[in-house]
Amino acid sequence: MKDILNQLNPVFDHRNRLGIMSILAVNDWVDYGTLKELLNLTDGNLASHMKPLEAAEYVEYRKQFIGRRPQTTYASTAAGKAAFKAHLDALEAMLKFGK
Amino acid sequence: MNDSQKQLEHLAEMRSLMERSTRFLSLSGLSGVWAGCCALVGAFFVRYYLEAQYLGEYGVSDVYYNRSGSATTAGLGYETTLVLTALAVMAAALAGGWFFTARKARLRGERVWEASSRRLLWALLVPLATGGVFCLALLYWNLIAFLAPATLVFYGLALLNGSKYTLGDVGSLGLLQIALGLSAMFFPGRGLELWAIGFGVLHILYGGWMYHKYDR
Numbered sequence: 276m277k278d279i280l281n282q283l284n285p286v287f288d289h290r291n292r293l294g295i296m297s298i299l300a301v302n303d304w305v306d307y308g309t310l311k312e313l314l315n316l317t318d319g320n321l322a323s324h325m326k327p328l329e330a331a332e333y334v335e336y337r338k339q340f341i342g343r344r345p346q347t348t349y350a351s352t353a354a355g356k357a358a359f360k361a362h363l364d365a366l367e368a369m370l371k372f373g374k
Numbered sequence: 375m376n377d378s379q380k381q382l383e384h385l386a387e388m389r390s391l392m393e394r395s396t397r398f399l400s401l402s403g404l405s406g407v408w409a410g411c412c413a414l415v416g417a418f419f420v421r422y423y424l425e426a427q428y429l430g431e432y433g434v435s436d437v438y439y440n441r442s443g444s445a446t447t448a449g450l451g452y453e454t455t456l457v458l459t460a461l462a463v464m465a466a467a468l469a470g471g472w473f474f475t476a477r478k479a480r481l482r483g484e485r486v487w488e489a490s491s492r493r494l495l496w497a498l499l500v501p502l503a504t505g506g507v508f509c510l511a512l513l514y515w516n517l518i519a520f521l522a523p524a525t526l527v528f529y530g531l532a533l534l535n536g537s538k539y540t541l542g543d544v545g546s547l548g549l550l551q552i553a554l555g556l557s558a559m560f561f562p563g564r565g566l567e568l569w570a571i572g573f574g575v576l577h578i579l580y581g582g583w584m585y586h587k588y589d590r
Binding site for chain 2: 290294297298300302312
């Protein structure tokens with residue numbers, strides 16, 4: 276059991292970060308506003324959860340202008356997808372073990 | 375295992391996020407029922423009003439084969455009245471469809487105009503627009519018998535394409551429409567009836583079933 280727990284990625288140790296990775300796993304690029312809405316988060320809240328994901332290079336972002344308004348869109352990197360999958364595998368193993 | 379309880383909740387939430395971020399789930403079954411009713415009214419109008427005007431000349435099924443330059447009592451040609459009826463049916467179906475879907479989105483606390491609904495519309499639009507132009511070409515060459523099958527086939531393809539971005543049941547409705555459309559190709563005199571079954575009856579059945587399954 277201890278081994279399995281060690282495989283759980285500490286970067287993903289929060290439901291909102293798992294939420295961000297889930298959305299980015301099935302979409303190409305998602306803009307900040309859509310993420311905020313889907314996750315039901317405030318600006319600051321989403322930013323603070325995005326930071327560790329960016330630091331780990333699990334997500335990348337692109338800034339562009341839609342007319343005059345800046346828009347940031349996010350995608351998960353290959354490393355992020357692999358880490359997310361490993362984390363889910365560990366979760367699955369843990370849940371099986373728990374039974 | 376309090377911890378695994380928590381993880382299970384997270385997993386359920388992740389699953390819902392994946393679904394909500396890719397699929398437009400506010401599509402209302404009532405939109406389908408409404409569209410079906412509009413289609414039936416349109417089909418009855420064409421059969422019992424428009425074609426009745428031509429009975430004396432050709433008989434009902436002959437209308438599909440013969441082009442008539444003569445005007446109806448309304449003063450419009452057969453094709454013009456047919457196209458106007460089709461446009462009116464489509465406008466009524468879309469307006470009502472929008473109303474019920476917007477209402478469902480509001481009740482679910484979601485927006486109608488968002489990334490997933492835009493993707494759905496785009497997926498529907500390309501096959502539909504292709505079908506629209508295709509049908510205009512059929513009209514242009516007086517191939518009226520193929521209008522009903524063509525609308526069914528292209529609409530079915532559009533639904534199948536769009537089903538990736540909304541409730542999956544839409545895909546099987548699309549397959550049924552394609553099957554009906556292809557069979558209609560071999561029964562040109564029965565085009566209108568098959569069209570009414572596809573756009574009318576199937577919409578009502580599927581819409582009612584989806585309403586029962588998701589909306590209540």
